[in-house]
Amino acid sequence: MKTRRSFLKISAAGAVGAMALGPMACTSAAVDKKSFGVGLQLYTIRDAIANDLQGSLKKVSDLGYRNLEMASYADGKFYGMAPKEFRKLVEDLGMKIVSSHTSVEAEGITAASAQKLADAHAEIGVEFCVQPWIEEKDRNVETYKRMIADWNKVGEIMKNVGIQFGYHNHNFEFLPTDGIVPYYDVFMKEMDADLITMELDCYWATKAGQDPVEMFNKYPGRFRLLHFKDMSKEVAEPFYTVDKDDITAVGAGLIDYKRIYDARETAGLKYFFVEDDNQGNGFPFEGIQTSIDNLTGKILV
Template sequence: MTHEGSFSRRSMMRGAAGAALGLGAAVALGGTAQASTAVQAGEAASAATSWGKLRVPKNAISIQLYTLRSLLEQDTEGTLRELAAIGYRKVELAGTYDYTAAEFRGLLDKYGLSATSSHSGIDGDFTKTLEDAKTLGQQYLSVPYAEFETAREWRDFARQLDDAGEQARRVGIQFGYHNHAHEFQPVQGRQRPIDIITRMARSWNVHLELDLFWVIDAEVDPVPFVWKHFGRVKQFHVKDRAEDGTWANLGTGTVDFGALFRKTWHTGVREYVVEHDDPSDPLETALVGYRYLTDLRF
Protein backbone atom coordinates (compact mmCIF):
# COMPACT_ATOMS: atom_id res chain seq x y z
CA MET A 1 0.00 0.00 0.00
CA THR A 2 1.34 3.44 -0.95
CA HIS A 3 0.65 6.14 1.60
CA GLU A 4 1.10 9.90 1.46
CA GLY A 5 1.26 10.08 5.23
CA SER A 6 -1.29 10.22 8.02
CA PHE A 7 -3.10 13.24 9.45
CA SER A 8 -4.19 13.46 13.08
CA ARG A 9 -3.75 15.84 15.98
CA ARG A 10 -0.60 14.00 17.00
CA SER A 11 0.92 13.98 13.53
CA MET A 12 -0.09 17.50 12.49
CA MET A 13 1.07 19.61 15.44
CA ARG A 14 4.35 20.35 13.74
CA GLY A 15 4.19 24.15 13.85
CA ALA A 16 4.63 26.86 11.25
CA ALA A 17 8.09 25.71 10.22
CA GLY A 18 6.75 22.31 9.30
CA ALA A 19 3.98 23.91 7.28
CA ALA A 20 6.42 26.04 5.32
CA LEU A 21 8.71 23.08 4.67
CA GLY A 22 5.84 20.87 3.50
CA LEU A 23 4.52 23.52 1.18
CA GLY A 24 7.98 24.14 -0.19
CA ALA A 25 8.13 20.53 -1.34
CA ALA A 26 4.91 21.03 -3.26
CA VAL A 27 6.39 23.63 -5.63
CA ALA A 28 8.63 21.22 -7.52
CA LEU A 29 6.50 21.62 -10.64
CA GLY A 30 7.87 23.74 -13.45
CA GLY A 31 7.31 26.84 -15.57
CA THR A 32 4.46 29.17 -14.72
CA ALA A 33 2.86 26.59 -12.42
CA GLN A 34 6.03 26.48 -10.34
CA ALA A 35 6.15 30.25 -9.93
CA SER A 36 2.45 30.50 -9.11
CA THR A 37 2.56 27.69 -6.57
CA ALA A 38 5.72 29.11 -5.02
CA VAL A 39 3.92 32.39 -4.39
CA GLN A 40 0.96 30.57 -2.86
CA ALA A 41 3.27 28.47 -0.70
CA GLY A 42 4.96 31.62 0.56
CA GLU A 43 1.63 33.16 1.42
CA ALA A 44 0.51 30.03 3.23
CA ALA A 45 3.76 29.84 5.17
CA SER A 46 3.28 33.48 6.18
CA ALA A 47 -0.28 32.77 7.28
CA ALA A 48 1.01 29.83 9.30
CA THR A 49 2.91 32.23 11.54
CA SER A 50 -0.33 33.96 12.52
CA TRP A 51 -1.97 31.11 14.39
CA GLY A 52 -5.41 31.96 15.65
CA LYS A 53 -6.09 34.86 13.27
CA LEU A 54 -7.88 32.96 10.52
CA ARG A 55 -11.40 31.58 10.64
CA VAL A 56 -13.85 29.80 8.37
CA PRO A 57 -16.34 32.42 7.14
CA LYS A 58 -19.91 31.65 8.12
CA ASN A 59 -21.00 31.96 4.50
CA ALA A 60 -18.56 29.17 3.59
CA ILE A 61 -20.13 26.67 6.02
CA SER A 62 -22.63 24.13 4.72
CA ILE A 63 -24.03 20.79 5.88
CA GLN A 64 -24.66 17.61 3.91
CA LEU A 65 -28.34 16.82 4.48
CA TYR A 66 -27.54 13.10 4.37
CA THR A 67 -26.46 13.68 7.98
CA LEU A 68 -30.09 14.47 8.85
CA ARG A 69 -31.83 12.05 6.49
CA SER A 70 -33.74 10.27 9.29
CA LEU A 71 -35.27 13.57 10.41
CA LEU A 72 -35.86 14.91 6.92
CA GLU A 73 -37.81 11.78 6.02
CA GLN A 74 -40.15 12.41 8.97
CA ASP A 75 -40.38 16.22 8.92
CA THR A 76 -38.60 17.89 6.04
CA GLU A 77 -39.73 21.45 6.68
CA GLY A 78 -39.24 21.25 10.44
CA THR A 79 -35.70 19.96 10.03
CA LEU A 80 -34.78 22.74 7.61
CA ARG A 81 -36.24 25.25 10.06
CA GLU A 82 -34.03 23.83 12.84
CA LEU A 83 -30.92 24.08 10.67
CA ALA A 84 -31.67 27.71 9.93
CA ALA A 85 -32.15 28.36 13.65
CA ILE A 86 -28.70 26.89 14.34
CA GLY A 87 -27.23 29.41 11.91
CA TYR A 88 -26.72 27.49 8.70
CA ARG A 89 -27.32 29.38 5.49
CA LYS A 90 -26.08 26.74 3.06
CA VAL A 91 -26.92 23.07 2.63
CA GLU A 92 -25.81 20.25 0.35
CA LEU A 93 -28.58 18.04 -0.93
CA ALA A 94 -28.80 14.26 -1.16
CA GLY A 95 -32.32 14.11 -2.61
CA THR A 96 -35.40 16.28 -2.11
CA TYR A 97 -37.61 13.89 -0.11
CA ASP A 98 -40.49 13.58 -2.59
CA TYR A 99 -40.59 17.33 -3.22
CA THR A 100 -40.01 18.69 -6.71
CA ALA A 101 -36.98 20.90 -7.19
CA ALA A 102 -39.22 23.98 -7.25
CA GLU A 103 -41.08 22.91 -4.10
CA PHE A 104 -37.87 22.20 -2.22
CA ARG A 105 -36.44 25.53 -3.36
CA GLY A 106 -39.55 27.16 -1.87
CA LEU A 107 -38.87 25.53 1.51
CA LEU A 108 -35.24 26.60 1.45
CA ASP A 109 -36.17 30.17 0.57
CA LYS A 110 -38.73 30.24 3.37
CA TYR A 111 -36.00 29.62 5.95
CA GLY A 112 -33.19 31.59 4.38
CA LEU A 113 -31.28 28.54 3.18
CA SER A 114 -29.44 28.00 -0.10
CA ALA A 115 -28.76 24.63 -1.69
CA THR A 116 -25.38 25.54 -3.11
CA SER A 117 -24.49 21.95 -3.92
CA SER A 118 -25.84 18.43 -4.20
CA HIS A 119 -24.84 14.81 -4.60
CA SER A 120 -26.24 13.32 -7.78
CA GLY A 121 -25.33 10.51 -10.14
CA ILE A 122 -24.71 10.81 -13.86
CA ASP A 123 -26.87 7.84 -14.80
CA GLY A 124 -30.34 8.46 -16.14
CA ASP A 125 -31.49 11.84 -17.39
CA PHE A 126 -28.52 14.07 -16.57
CA THR A 127 -30.07 16.99 -18.44
CA LYS A 128 -32.98 16.88 -15.97
CA THR A 129 -30.51 16.68 -13.09
CA LEU A 130 -28.88 19.87 -14.30
CA GLU A 131 -32.23 21.58 -14.80
CA ASP A 132 -33.20 20.75 -11.21
CA ALA A 133 -29.83 22.01 -9.98
CA LYS A 134 -30.45 25.32 -11.72
CA THR A 135 -33.95 25.53 -10.22
CA LEU A 136 -32.50 24.89 -6.77
CA GLY A 137 -29.89 27.60 -7.30
CA GLN A 138 -26.90 25.30 -7.04
CA GLN A 139 -23.34 26.25 -7.82
CA TYR A 140 -21.90 22.75 -7.40
CA LEU A 141 -22.98 19.20 -8.19
CA SER A 142 -20.86 16.16 -7.31
CA VAL A 143 -21.02 12.43 -7.95
CA PRO A 144 -21.07 10.92 -4.44
CA TYR A 145 -19.67 7.43 -5.06
CA ALA A 146 -18.19 5.05 -7.60
CA GLU A 147 -16.26 1.81 -7.32
CA PHE A 148 -14.76 -0.43 -9.99
CA GLU A 149 -12.41 -3.40 -9.98
CA THR A 150 -10.17 -2.50 -12.92
CA ALA A 151 -8.18 0.49 -14.07
CA ARG A 152 -9.93 0.31 -17.42
CA GLU A 153 -13.33 0.73 -15.76
CA TRP A 154 -12.02 3.71 -13.81
CA ARG A 155 -10.68 5.25 -17.01
CA ASP A 156 -14.05 4.82 -18.68
CA PHE A 157 -15.71 6.40 -15.66
CA ALA A 158 -13.28 9.33 -15.69
CA ARG A 159 -14.22 10.01 -19.30
CA GLN A 160 -17.88 9.96 -18.32
CA LEU A 161 -17.14 12.42 -15.54
CA ASP A 162 -15.37 14.72 -17.97
CA ASP A 163 -18.27 14.60 -20.43
CA ALA A 164 -20.80 15.31 -17.67
CA GLY A 165 -18.60 18.10 -16.33
CA GLU A 166 -18.44 19.78 -19.72
CA GLN A 167 -22.20 19.57 -20.00
CA ALA A 168 -22.61 21.04 -16.52
CA ARG A 169 -20.11 23.82 -17.18
CA ARG A 170 -22.08 24.95 -20.21
CA VAL A 171 -25.10 25.66 -17.99
CA GLY A 172 -23.11 27.29 -15.19
CA ILE A 173 -22.79 24.37 -12.77
CA GLN A 174 -19.42 23.32 -11.36
CA PHE A 175 -19.27 19.54 -11.51
CA GLY A 176 -17.19 17.44 -9.14
CA TYR A 177 -16.37 14.07 -7.64
CA HIS A 178 -16.66 13.12 -3.95
CA ASN A 179 -14.20 10.51 -2.73
CA HIS A 180 -14.19 7.67 -0.25
CA ALA A 181 -11.11 5.75 0.91
CA HIS A 182 -10.89 3.17 -1.85
CA GLU A 183 -9.98 5.71 -4.55
CA PHE A 184 -6.61 6.08 -2.80
CA GLN A 185 -5.77 2.37 -3.03
CA PRO A 186 -4.18 0.97 -6.23
CA VAL A 187 -6.35 -1.21 -8.43
CA GLN A 188 -4.73 -4.27 -9.98
CA GLY A 189 -1.59 -3.38 -8.07
CA ARG A 190 -0.92 -0.32 -10.18
CA GLN A 191 -2.80 2.96 -10.40
CA ARG A 192 -4.94 4.65 -7.80
CA PRO A 193 -8.43 5.55 -9.03
CA ILE A 194 -8.04 9.10 -7.71
CA ASP A 195 -5.00 9.56 -9.95
CA ILE A 196 -6.87 8.18 -12.94
CA ILE A 197 -9.71 10.63 -12.31
CA THR A 198 -7.49 13.67 -11.83
CA ARG A 199 -5.46 12.81 -14.93
CA MET A 200 -8.24 11.89 -17.35
CA ALA A 201 -11.04 14.22 -16.23
CA ARG A 202 -9.96 17.75 -17.03
CA SER A 203 -9.70 20.11 -14.09
CA TRP A 204 -11.94 22.76 -15.66
CA ASN A 205 -14.69 20.16 -16.04
CA VAL A 206 -14.34 18.17 -12.82
CA HIS A 207 -13.34 19.59 -9.46
CA LEU A 208 -12.80 17.61 -6.27
CA GLU A 209 -15.03 17.56 -3.22
CA LEU A 210 -12.54 16.12 -0.77
CA ASP A 211 -14.00 14.07 2.07
CA LEU A 212 -11.34 14.52 4.73
CA PHE A 213 -12.48 11.58 6.84
CA TRP A 214 -12.04 9.12 3.99
CA VAL A 215 -8.71 10.55 2.88
CA ILE A 216 -7.37 10.12 6.41
CA ASP A 217 -8.98 6.69 6.67
CA ALA A 218 -6.93 5.73 3.60
CA GLU A 219 -3.81 6.83 5.53
CA VAL A 220 -3.17 9.72 3.18
CA ASP A 221 -2.22 13.23 4.29
CA PRO A 222 -4.76 15.64 2.73
CA VAL A 223 -2.39 18.61 2.74
CA PRO A 224 0.12 17.55 0.05
CA PHE A 225 -2.72 16.07 -1.96
CA VAL A 226 -4.58 19.40 -1.95
CA TRP A 227 -1.43 21.28 -2.92
CA LYS A 228 -0.65 18.78 -5.67
CA HIS A 229 -4.06 19.58 -7.13
CA PHE A 230 -3.86 23.28 -6.38
CA GLY A 231 -7.14 25.06 -7.11
CA ARG A 232 -9.03 21.88 -7.94
CA VAL A 233 -10.35 21.07 -4.45
CA LYS A 234 -13.35 23.40 -4.19
CA GLN A 235 -15.13 21.77 -1.23
CA PHE A 236 -14.15 19.94 1.94
CA HIS A 237 -16.38 17.40 3.60
CA VAL A 238 -15.49 18.17 7.20
CA LYS A 239 -15.98 14.94 9.09
CA ASP A 240 -14.15 13.99 12.28
CA ARG A 241 -12.69 10.57 13.07
CA ALA A 242 -12.77 8.89 16.48
CA GLU A 243 -9.83 6.96 17.93
CA ASP A 244 -11.47 3.67 16.89
CA GLY A 245 -11.82 4.82 13.28
CA THR A 246 -15.56 5.56 13.42
CA TRP A 247 -17.28 8.86 12.71
CA ALA A 248 -17.33 11.55 15.38
CA ASN A 249 -18.92 14.95 15.87
CA LEU A 250 -16.62 17.79 14.85
CA GLY A 251 -14.07 18.67 17.48
CA THR A 252 -14.51 15.44 19.43
CA GLY A 253 -12.28 13.22 17.31
CA THR A 254 -8.64 12.97 16.29
CA VAL A 255 -8.48 15.23 13.23
CA ASP A 256 -6.70 18.55 13.70
CA PHE A 257 -8.84 20.65 11.40
CA GLY A 258 -7.14 23.86 12.52
CA ALA A 259 -3.76 22.72 11.24
CA LEU A 260 -5.32 21.25 8.11
CA PHE A 261 -7.23 24.42 7.23
CA ARG A 262 -4.24 26.65 7.98
CA LYS A 263 -2.06 24.67 5.60
CA THR A 264 -4.61 24.64 2.78
CA TRP A 265 -6.06 28.11 3.25
CA HIS A 266 -4.74 29.52 -0.03
CA THR A 267 -5.52 26.59 -2.30
CA GLY A 268 -9.02 27.53 -3.46
CA VAL A 269 -11.36 25.69 -1.07
CA ARG A 270 -14.71 27.50 -1.12
CA GLU A 271 -17.04 25.42 1.07
CA TYR A 272 -16.67 23.52 4.33
CA VAL A 273 -19.46 20.96 4.48
CA VAL A 274 -20.30 19.42 7.86
CA GLU A 275 -21.08 15.71 7.65
CA HIS A 276 -21.53 12.63 9.83
CA ASP A 277 -22.57 9.37 8.19
CA ASP A 278 -24.43 7.86 11.16
CA PRO A 279 -25.12 10.34 13.98
CA SER A 280 -27.07 9.24 17.05
CA ASP A 281 -28.57 12.73 17.34
CA PRO A 282 -28.49 14.45 13.92
CA LEU A 283 -29.49 17.91 15.13
CA GLU A 284 -26.92 17.80 17.93
CA THR A 285 -24.32 16.80 15.35
CA ALA A 286 -25.39 19.74 13.17
CA LEU A 287 -25.23 22.14 16.11
CA VAL A 288 -21.83 20.91 17.33
CA GLY A 289 -20.44 21.06 13.79
CA TYR A 290 -21.63 24.59 13.15
CA ARG A 291 -20.35 25.88 16.48
CA TYR A 292 -17.02 24.14 16.00
CA LEU A 293 -16.40 25.70 12.60
CA THR A 294 -17.56 29.18 13.61
CA ASP A 295 -15.46 29.11 16.81
CA LEU A 296 -12.34 27.64 15.23
CA ARG A 297 -9.31 29.93 14.97
CA PHE A 298 -6.18 28.80 13.19
Protein backbone atom coordinates in the same frame (compact mmCIF):
# COMPACT_ATOMS: atom_id res chain seq x y z
CA MET B 1 -23.93 60.33 52.44
CA LYS B 2 -21.48 57.59 53.41
CA THR B 3 -23.96 55.00 52.32
CA ARG B 4 -24.57 56.86 49.08
CA ARG B 5 -20.81 57.16 48.40
CA SER B 6 -20.40 53.45 49.04
CA PHE B 7 -23.26 52.73 46.69
CA LEU B 8 -21.75 54.98 43.98
CA LYS B 9 -18.36 53.28 44.34
CA ILE B 10 -19.93 49.88 44.05
CA SER B 11 -21.99 51.04 41.05
CA ALA B 12 -18.92 52.53 39.36
CA ALA B 13 -16.95 49.33 39.97
CA GLY B 14 -19.84 47.39 38.55
CA ALA B 15 -19.93 49.61 35.49
CA VAL B 16 -16.20 49.16 34.93
CA GLY B 17 -16.62 45.43 35.31
CA ALA B 18 -19.48 45.47 32.85
CA MET B 19 -17.35 47.39 30.34
CA ALA B 20 -14.50 44.94 30.82
CA LEU B 21 -16.55 41.77 30.69
CA GLY B 22 -19.62 42.87 28.79
CA PRO B 23 -18.24 43.11 25.25
CA MET B 24 -16.53 39.74 25.57
CA ALA B 25 -19.66 38.12 26.90
CA CYS B 26 -21.86 39.85 24.36
CA THR B 27 -19.53 38.95 21.53
CA SER B 28 -19.65 35.32 22.58
CA ALA B 29 -23.42 35.31 22.93
CA ALA B 30 -24.11 37.32 19.81
CA VAL B 31 -21.93 35.46 17.32
CA ASP B 32 -23.82 35.12 14.05
CA LYS B 33 -22.94 31.57 13.15
CA LYS B 34 -24.46 31.96 9.71
CA SER B 35 -21.79 34.56 8.92
CA PHE B 36 -19.18 31.77 8.93
CA GLY B 37 -20.87 30.08 5.96
CA VAL B 38 -20.84 26.60 7.48
CA GLY B 39 -22.53 24.07 5.22
CA LEU B 40 -24.32 20.81 5.92
CA GLN B 41 -24.60 17.73 3.71
CA LEU B 42 -28.25 16.76 4.23
CA TYR B 43 -27.39 13.06 4.09
CA THR B 44 -26.41 13.64 7.73
CA ILE B 45 -30.06 14.02 8.75
CA ARG B 46 -31.71 11.78 6.15
CA ASP B 47 -33.95 9.88 8.59
CA ALA B 48 -35.17 13.09 10.23
CA ILE B 49 -35.88 14.57 6.79
CA ALA B 50 -37.89 11.49 5.83
CA ASN B 51 -40.11 12.08 8.87
CA ASP B 52 -40.33 15.88 8.80
CA LEU B 53 -38.63 17.76 5.97
CA GLN B 54 -39.58 21.32 6.89
CA GLY B 55 -39.11 20.87 10.62
CA SER B 56 -35.68 19.29 10.12
CA LEU B 57 -34.51 22.10 7.84
CA LYS B 58 -35.69 24.67 10.38
CA LYS B 59 -33.59 22.98 13.08
CA VAL B 60 -30.57 23.13 10.78
CA SER B 61 -31.11 26.84 10.18
CA ASP B 62 -31.66 27.53 13.88
CA LEU B 63 -28.31 25.90 14.65
CA GLY B 64 -26.60 28.45 12.38
CA TYR B 65 -25.96 26.52 9.17
CA ARG B 66 -25.97 28.71 6.07
CA ASN B 67 -25.26 26.49 3.06
CA LEU B 68 -26.78 23.17 2.10
CA GLU B 69 -25.68 20.26 -0.05
CA MET B 70 -28.58 18.05 -1.08
CA ALA B 71 -28.64 14.26 -1.24
CA SER B 72 -31.97 13.47 -2.87
CA TYR B 73 -32.56 13.92 -6.59
CA ALA B 74 -34.85 11.80 -8.73
CA ASP B 75 -36.61 12.46 -12.02
CA GLY B 76 -36.34 16.25 -11.92
CA LYS B 77 -37.31 16.60 -8.24
CA PHE B 78 -35.44 17.21 -5.01
CA TYR B 79 -36.76 15.58 -1.86
CA GLY B 80 -39.90 14.88 -3.83
CA MET B 81 -40.44 18.57 -4.58
CA ALA B 82 -40.16 20.65 -7.74
CA PRO B 83 -36.86 22.59 -7.86
CA LYS B 84 -38.30 26.06 -7.27
CA GLU B 85 -40.57 24.76 -4.51
CA PHE B 86 -37.71 23.20 -2.56
CA ARG B 87 -35.47 26.20 -3.14
CA LYS B 88 -38.14 28.55 -1.73
CA LEU B 89 -38.54 26.35 1.34
CA VAL B 90 -34.81 26.55 2.03
CA GLU B 91 -34.43 30.26 1.31
CA ASP B 92 -37.44 31.14 3.47
CA LEU B 93 -35.51 29.54 6.33
CA GLY B 94 -32.49 31.79 5.71
CA MET B 95 -30.29 29.20 4.00
CA LYS B 96 -28.93 28.62 0.51
CA ILE B 97 -28.60 25.49 -1.63
CA VAL B 98 -25.15 25.45 -3.20
CA SER B 99 -24.50 21.82 -4.09
CA SER B 100 -26.14 18.46 -4.80
CA HIS B 101 -25.02 14.83 -4.67
CA THR B 102 -26.30 12.95 -7.71
CA SER B 103 -25.00 9.65 -9.04
CA VAL B 104 -24.15 8.92 -12.64
CA GLU B 105 -24.15 5.12 -12.64
CA ALA B 106 -21.37 3.02 -14.16
CA GLU B 107 -23.67 1.92 -16.96
CA GLY B 108 -23.47 5.46 -18.29
CA ILE B 109 -25.79 8.35 -19.03
CA THR B 110 -27.31 9.60 -22.27
CA ALA B 111 -26.95 13.18 -23.46
CA ALA B 112 -30.70 13.64 -22.98
CA SER B 113 -30.72 12.38 -19.39
CA ALA B 114 -27.60 14.42 -18.59
CA GLN B 115 -29.31 17.52 -19.97
CA LYS B 116 -32.42 16.84 -17.85
CA LEU B 117 -30.16 16.45 -14.82
CA ALA B 118 -28.39 19.70 -15.62
CA ASP B 119 -31.60 21.63 -16.27
CA ALA B 120 -33.19 20.55 -12.97
CA HIS B 121 -30.07 21.58 -11.06
CA ALA B 122 -29.89 24.88 -12.92
CA GLU B 123 -33.51 25.55 -11.99
CA ILE B 124 -32.85 24.99 -8.29
CA GLY B 125 -29.80 27.24 -8.56
CA VAL B 126 -26.88 25.11 -7.36
CA GLU B 127 -23.29 25.97 -8.17
CA PHE B 128 -22.06 22.38 -7.89
CA CYS B 129 -23.36 18.90 -8.70
CA VAL B 130 -21.28 16.04 -7.32
CA GLN B 131 -20.86 12.33 -8.05
CA PRO B 132 -20.85 10.87 -4.51
CA TRP B 133 -20.23 7.13 -4.75
CA ILE B 134 -19.06 4.15 -6.80
CA GLU B 135 -20.55 0.71 -6.24
CA GLU B 136 -18.15 -1.97 -5.03
CA LYS B 137 -18.57 -4.06 -8.20
CA ASP B 138 -17.32 -1.11 -10.26
CA ARG B 139 -14.15 -0.42 -8.29
CA ASN B 140 -11.59 -1.41 -10.88
CA VAL B 141 -9.31 0.63 -13.13
CA GLU B 142 -11.16 -0.16 -16.37
CA THR B 143 -14.54 0.91 -15.00
CA TYR B 144 -13.05 3.97 -13.32
CA LYS B 145 -11.73 5.13 -16.69
CA ARG B 146 -15.04 4.54 -18.41
CA MET B 147 -16.97 6.37 -15.70
CA ILE B 148 -14.60 9.33 -15.74
CA ALA B 149 -15.02 9.64 -19.52
CA ASP B 150 -18.79 9.86 -18.91
CA TRP B 151 -18.32 12.37 -16.09
CA ASN B 152 -16.27 14.63 -18.33
CA LYS B 153 -19.20 14.70 -20.76
CA VAL B 154 -21.64 15.41 -17.94
CA GLY B 155 -19.29 18.11 -16.69
CA GLU B 156 -19.39 19.83 -20.07
CA ILE B 157 -23.19 19.75 -20.14
CA MET B 158 -23.27 21.10 -16.59
CA LYS B 159 -20.82 23.86 -17.45
CA ASN B 160 -23.12 25.00 -20.25
CA VAL B 161 -25.82 25.78 -17.66
CA GLY B 162 -23.40 27.38 -15.20
CA ILE B 163 -22.79 24.42 -12.89
CA GLN B 164 -19.49 22.80 -11.88
CA PHE B 165 -19.54 19.00 -11.76
CA GLY B 166 -17.51 17.29 -9.02
CA TYR B 167 -16.39 14.03 -7.46
CA HIS B 168 -16.63 13.06 -3.78
CA ASN B 169 -14.19 10.42 -2.58
CA HIS B 170 -14.26 7.72 0.03
CA ASN B 171 -11.14 5.72 0.91
CA PHE B 172 -11.28 2.89 -1.65
CA GLU B 173 -9.98 5.19 -4.41
CA PHE B 174 -6.61 5.21 -2.64
CA LEU B 175 -6.27 1.40 -2.54
CA PRO B 176 -3.26 0.42 -4.66
CA THR B 177 -4.65 -1.45 -7.67
CA ASP B 178 -2.72 -2.96 -10.58
CA GLY B 179 0.42 -1.18 -9.46
CA ILE B 180 -1.16 2.29 -9.26
CA VAL B 181 -3.18 4.43 -6.84
CA PRO B 182 -6.43 5.15 -8.72
CA TYR B 183 -7.17 8.49 -7.05
CA TYR B 184 -3.87 9.97 -8.21
CA ASP B 185 -3.10 7.91 -11.32
CA VAL B 186 -6.60 7.73 -12.82
CA PHE B 187 -9.01 10.21 -11.22
CA MET B 188 -6.74 13.25 -10.99
CA LYS B 189 -5.11 12.56 -14.36
CA GLU B 190 -8.17 11.72 -16.47
CA MET B 191 -10.72 14.11 -15.01
CA ASP B 192 -10.82 17.39 -16.92
CA ALA B 193 -9.88 19.89 -14.23
CA ASP B 194 -11.92 22.56 -15.98
CA LEU B 195 -15.07 20.42 -15.88
CA ILE B 196 -14.75 18.41 -12.66
CA THR B 197 -13.62 19.63 -9.25
CA MET B 198 -12.75 17.39 -6.35
CA GLU B 199 -14.88 17.41 -3.22
CA LEU B 200 -12.34 16.02 -0.79
CA ASP B 201 -13.83 14.12 2.11
CA CYS B 202 -11.10 14.76 4.66
CA TYR B 203 -12.20 11.90 6.93
CA TRP B 204 -12.08 9.23 4.22
CA ALA B 205 -8.80 10.54 2.84
CA THR B 206 -7.28 10.45 6.33
CA LYS B 207 -8.56 6.90 6.83
CA ALA B 208 -6.63 5.94 3.70
CA GLY B 209 -3.43 7.40 5.09
CA GLN B 210 -3.55 10.63 3.07
CA ASP B 211 -2.78 14.15 4.30
CA PRO B 212 -5.33 16.64 2.90
CA VAL B 213 -2.89 19.56 3.10
CA GLU B 214 -0.24 17.63 1.18
CA MET B 215 -2.90 16.84 -1.42
CA PHE B 216 -3.70 20.56 -1.75
CA ASN B 217 -0.02 21.31 -2.24
CA LYS B 218 0.31 18.64 -4.91
CA TYR B 219 -2.85 19.68 -6.79
CA PRO B 220 -3.44 23.35 -5.96
CA GLY B 221 -6.84 24.73 -6.88
CA ARG B 222 -8.42 21.34 -7.56
CA PHE B 223 -10.45 21.12 -4.33
CA ARG B 224 -13.27 23.67 -4.44
CA LEU B 225 -15.40 21.65 -2.02
CA LEU B 226 -14.53 19.84 1.21
CA HIS B 227 -16.37 17.50 3.56
CA PHE B 228 -15.64 17.88 7.26
CA LYS B 229 -16.26 14.98 9.63
CA ASP B 230 -13.97 13.80 12.39
CA MET B 231 -12.56 10.44 13.48
CA SER B 232 -12.27 9.25 17.06
CA LYS B 233 -9.69 6.49 16.51
CA GLU B 234 -6.18 6.90 15.20
CA VAL B 235 -5.42 5.01 11.99
CA ALA B 236 -2.25 2.93 12.45
CA GLU B 237 -2.09 2.05 8.76
CA PRO B 238 -4.13 2.94 5.65
CA PHE B 239 -7.67 1.59 5.83
CA TYR B 240 -9.56 1.01 2.58
CA THR B 241 -12.89 -0.62 3.45
CA VAL B 242 -15.88 1.63 4.07
CA ASP B 243 -15.95 1.20 7.85
CA LYS B 244 -17.26 4.33 9.52
CA ASP B 245 -17.89 3.40 13.16
CA ASP B 246 -15.43 6.01 14.41
CA ILE B 247 -17.08 9.06 12.82
CA THR B 248 -17.61 11.86 15.30
CA ALA B 249 -18.48 15.56 15.30
CA VAL B 250 -16.01 18.02 13.77
CA GLY B 251 -13.54 19.17 16.41
CA ALA B 252 -14.33 16.23 18.69
CA GLY B 253 -11.82 13.88 17.06
CA LEU B 254 -8.24 13.61 15.88
CA ILE B 255 -8.22 15.45 12.53
CA ASP B 256 -6.60 18.90 12.61
CA TYR B 257 -9.31 20.85 10.79
CA LYS B 258 -7.80 24.21 11.66
CA ARG B 259 -4.67 23.23 9.71
CA ILE B 260 -6.81 22.03 6.81
CA TYR B 261 -8.92 25.20 6.81
CA ASP B 262 -5.82 27.39 6.98
CA ALA B 263 -4.71 25.81 3.67
CA ARG B 264 -7.99 26.69 1.95
CA GLU B 265 -6.46 29.13 -0.54
CA THR B 266 -4.05 26.50 -1.81
CA ALA B 267 -6.93 24.03 -2.07
CA GLY B 268 -9.04 26.50 -4.04
CA LEU B 269 -11.84 26.06 -1.50
CA LYS B 270 -15.18 27.73 -2.05
CA TYR B 271 -17.52 25.75 0.25
CA PHE B 272 -17.22 23.11 2.95
CA PHE B 273 -19.91 20.89 4.44
CA VAL B 274 -20.24 19.09 7.74
CA GLU B 275 -21.24 15.47 7.18
CA ASP B 276 -21.87 12.50 9.45
CA ASP B 277 -22.59 9.28 7.59
CA ASN B 278 -23.79 7.70 10.85
CA GLN B 279 -26.29 10.48 11.60
CA GLY B 280 -24.68 11.16 14.95
CA ASN B 281 -25.26 7.54 15.97
CA GLY B 282 -28.91 8.29 16.58
CA PHE B 283 -28.48 11.92 17.64
CA PRO B 284 -27.97 13.81 14.37
CA PHE B 285 -28.91 17.27 15.58
CA GLU B 286 -26.76 17.00 18.69
CA GLY B 287 -23.87 15.96 16.46
CA ILE B 288 -24.23 18.80 13.99
CA GLN B 289 -24.63 21.27 16.85
CA THR B 290 -21.29 20.14 18.31
CA SER B 291 -19.71 20.46 14.87
CA ILE B 292 -20.89 24.01 14.23
CA ASP B 293 -20.06 25.09 17.79
CA ASN B 294 -16.50 23.80 17.39
CA LEU B 295 -16.13 25.28 13.92
CA THR B 296 -17.34 28.76 14.79
CA GLY B 297 -15.77 28.75 18.26
CA LYS B 298 -12.24 27.52 17.59
CA ILE B 299 -11.55 26.21 14.08
CA LEU B 300 -12.65 29.00 11.73
CA VAL B 301 -11.55 31.85 13.99
